[in-house]
Amino acid sequence: MSSIKIELRKDDVDFIKGVCASFNNDPQELINVLHSCQEHFGYLPAEIQEVVSEGLNMPVAKIYGVVTFYSFFTMTPKGKNPISICLGTACYVRGAEKVLDEFKKELGIEVGQSTNDNKFSLSSLRCVGACGLAPVVLVGDKTYGRVAPDDVKNILKEYE
Amino acid sequence: METIKLTIDNKEVDVPRGTTIYKAAKELGIDIPTLCYMDLHDLNIENKPGGCRICVVEVEGRRNLAPTCSTKCESGMVVKTHSTRVLNARRTVMEFILSDHPKDCLVCSKSGNCELQTMAHRLGIREIPGAEFAETSKYRKDTSPSIIRDLDKCIMCRRCETMCNDVQTVGALSAVNRGFMATVAPAFEQNLEHSTCTYCGQCVAVCPTGALTEVNHVPQVLRALVDPTKTVVVQTAPAVRAALGEEFGMAPGTLVTGKMTAALRALGFDYVFDTDFAADLTIMEEGTELLDRLSRHLKGDTTARIPILTSCCPGWVNFFEHYFPDLKDVPSTAKSPQQMFGAIAKSYFAEKIGINRKDMVVVSIMPCLAKKYECQRDEFSVDGNPDVDFSISTRELATFIKQANIDIKTLQDEEFDTPLGESTGASVIFGNTGGVIEAACRTAYELYTGKKLERIEFTELRGMEGVRSATIDFNGLPVNIGIAHGLGNARKLLDDVRSGKSVYHAIEVMACPGGCIGGGGQPLHHGNSEVIKARAAALYTEDRKKPLRKSHENPFIVKLYDEFLGKAGSEKAHHLLHTHYFDKKKKIIIKH
Ligand code: SF4
Ligand code: SF4
Numbered sequence A: 001m002s003s004i005k006i007e008l009r010k011d012d013v014d015f016i017k018g019v020c021a022s023f024n025n026d027p028q029e030l031i032n033v034l035h036s037c038q039e040h041f042g043y044l045p046a047e048i049q050e051v052v053s054e055g056l057n058m059p060v061a062k063i064y065g066v067v068t069f070y071s072f073f074t075m076t077p078k079g080k081n082p083i084s085i086c087l088g089t090a091c092y093v094r095g096a097e098k099v100l101d102e103f104k105k106e107l108g109i110e111v112g113q114s115t116n117d118n119k120f121s122l123s124s125l126r127c128v129g130a131c132g133l134a135p136v137v138l139v140g141d142k143t144y145g146r147v148a149p150d151d152v153k154n155i156l157k158e159y160e
Numbered sequence B: 001m002e003t004i005k006l007t008i009d010n011k012e013v014d015v016p017r018g019t020t021i022y023k024a025a026k027e028l029g030i031d032i033p034t035l036c037y038m039d040l041h042d043l044n045i046e047n048k049p050g051g052c053r054i055c056v057v058e059v060e061g062r063r064n065l066a067p068t069c070s071t072k073c074e075s076g077m078v079v080k081t082h083s084t085r086v087l088n089a090r091r092t093v094m095e096f097i098l099s100d101h102p103k104d105c106l107v108c109s110k111s112g113n114c115e116l117q118t119m120a121h122r123l124g125i126r127e128i129p130g131a132e133f134a135e136t137s138k139y140r141k142d143t144s145p146s147i148i149r150d151l152d153k154c155i156m157c158r159r160c161e162t163m164c165n166d167v168q169t170v171g172a173l174s175a176v177n178r179g180f181m182a183t184v185a186p187a188f189e190q191n192l193e194h195s196t197c198t199y200c201g202q203c204v205a206v207c208p209t210g211a212l213t214e215v216n217h218v219p220q221v222l223r224a225l226v227d228p229t230k231t232v233v234v235q236t237a238p239a240v241r242a243a244l245g246e247e248f249g250m251a252p253g254t255l256v257t258g259k260m261t262a263a264l265r266a267l268g269f270d271y272v273f274d275t276d277f278a279a280d281l282t283i284m285e286e287g288t289e290l291l292d293r294l295s296r297h298l299k300g301d302t303t304a305r306i307p308i309l310t311s312c313c314p315g316w317v318n319f320f321e322h323y324f325p326d327l328k329d330v331p332s333t334a335k336s337p338q339q340m341f342g343a344i345a346k347s348y349f350a351e352k353i354g355i356n357r358k359d360m361v362v363v364s365i366m367p368c369l370a371k372k373y374e375c376q377r378d379e380f381s382v383d384g385n386p387d388v389d390f391s392i393s394t395r396e397l398a399t400f401i402k403q404a405n406i407d408i409k410t411l412q413d414e415e416f417d418t419p420l421g422e423s424t425g426a427s428v429i430f431g432n433t434g435g436v437i438e439a440a441c442r443t444a445y446e447l448y449t450g451k452k453l454e455r456i457e458f459t460e461l462r463g464m465e466g467v468r469s470a471t472i473d474f475n476g477l478p479v480n481i482g483i484a485h486g487l488g489n490a491r492k493l494l495d496d497v498r499s500g501k502s503v504y505h506a507i508e509v510m511a512c513p514g515g516c517i518g519g520g521g522q523p524l525h526h527g528n529s530e531v532i533k534a535r536a537a538a539l540y541t542e543d544r545k546k547p548l549r550k551s552h553e554n555p556f557i558v559k560l561y562d563e564f565l566g567k568a569g570s571e572k573a574h575h576l577l578h579t580h581y582f583d584k585k586k587k588i589i590i591k592h
């Protein structure tokens, strides 16, 4: 039997089942269902995928396959201050990867993870449409432009 | 049907519209290499993701090369299958697949039987440019009771996914991740053991590489054989004798019953017995249960569950425990022949030869990987001593025979030992889809009507259709029989049972397409379903050759009841030969 225990609060289960029902419990709507769930919970842990599997009557392995295929789905909770680094072409060309490496070093986490105190989490994005400001970093709702690796420490300080 | 004309390698061919280039070429005797593609025509199973691109050809007027397994013919097409451009592209594809593949062919359990290895050989690959720079992934190995997953060897052909999802509808495996980390895995990349896997082994049966293989139990068997304190008893399932020869170069469908028996004796087993004996016993118990439920049902007893479902396939048992636990009182409680054999060997037979069950080792030779898991289930042991100690597959037996320098082809036929080696034709056909229920009908008919069965062969129950049905006339009582092989087909019949729409009195289910002859432990068919049909024919031949063809006529079964069990369905029989099922469905726990 599965080693993953599905323990959720009743209203969470009801919410997920409700989302599935609003898409007619149609497996074809999986991506939309997952989107709605991620919007609500912030991430898609195994427990949520299990309930979706029941709601849409499809194997949970398939759901996990979809969650791990698309980079906009995540299985780890976002930190209080989610940091996203644009890795679109313009940003990439202008050194976004170095900036990302600096964030990884400073926080001691990889893309898709959050810090132990859950203060920060790290993710990457495709072009956010601000190429003029490349490289672009988002922290929560705030946008930082022309970020250099040296700026990383100062940005993090703002959230201490 | 509308046909179209095209030219392949300067030869013209007419094919029905919708035919793939691959199949059209085949008509002309042109054998285009394929890797991910798989077509089990008679079983209606196809895998054509068009992903590996080994099968590409040049089509005049098109810029890109076309994968033939998934490209349809068009009228007037001019195709070249071996131009320089095609050969170079094919080589590049192959080199790319091989660049991050482990290079440990010498010690890989698929070696000699691996489609990737064969392809590298066929394409004449002699070096892999850049291999020294390529990263090889280090995916952990996952060992379950039956199956080993070594995903570093996966080439993402996704055949296993097709078998597990489309054919079996189990859905334990799915393609996960992307790019370099892409692989095929259970949900959350948990171990197979924690998924809903039934251990049917159909993924293993089609995997072209060493990524999916069975757990090897030959070393344990060898250890038992050289231990002077152990009496080692072996049983062989019906489907093994119809396939083992293939591993030694014999044509599919060659029966090697006598040679297999001789080889097992040469390997040093103390008693060479036959699972078929236990299959006859299964018919006695399951048939009695069927008649009991049926007659109670006819009398209006609403507690009599109809239809009765067969329970001799452990892959199928795992399936309903996961997916239909609400119906777990519907299948027969009779154990599988493998487990009935073990229970009788370690009680009746051990007593007879005056040894303690702990000094007896029971080994089973099975076409099946689910049996490895089954014999490890807690309920099939007494004080921690399992009724069946080790289950090895047809493939493992073949390797074992080769290791022991036995030339099976030159062996003289030998007979099974008595008493647990005697069987009837009814038990032989257990290996085919429809065989168990045909055997049950032969016995149930005579027990129910008290009349002799004139026509022994119920040909209406045979065939390769995924779901079949027939009504058998029990002297005025019409008995409706349903048959399904492959778990996806079983699911259809089960859904009807659940919703109360089922019209059947009895249903036979086998997890593997074709039944056990197509089991996950059999010699690899490499996508040729003719092999499975030849094995089925062989078992029907063996049945016809047997002097006794009804289970209740087996004199040693009669004796077993007289001396030991009492009558079919007795308390002792229930204790030794019946079991119960578990609810394995995942449950959501509500937190407060
Ligand atoms: S053994 Fe059967 S159920 Fe298990 S993963 Fe393979 S195909 Fe699926
Ligand atoms: S595990 Fe085997 S069958 Fe499955 S995708 Fe990989 S190579 Fe193909």
Ligand code: SF4
Pocket: B199, B200, B312, B313, B314, B315, B316, B367, B368, B369, B370, B371, B510, B511, B512, B515, B516, B517, B518, B519, B520, B521
């Ligand atoms: S059909 Fe036969 S080989 Fe396949 S899982 Fe069932 S018992 Fe095993």
Ligand code: FES
Pocket: A086, A087, A088, A089, A090, A091, A092, A126, A127, A128, A129, A130, A131, A132, A134, A135, A136
């Ligand atoms: S590439 Fe980063 S904003 Fe466009």
Ligand code: FES
Pocket: B033, B034, B035, B036, B037, B049, B050, B051, B052, B053, B054, B055, B056, B067, B068, B069, B070
């Ligand atoms: S065999 Fe045709 S794409 Fe793989």
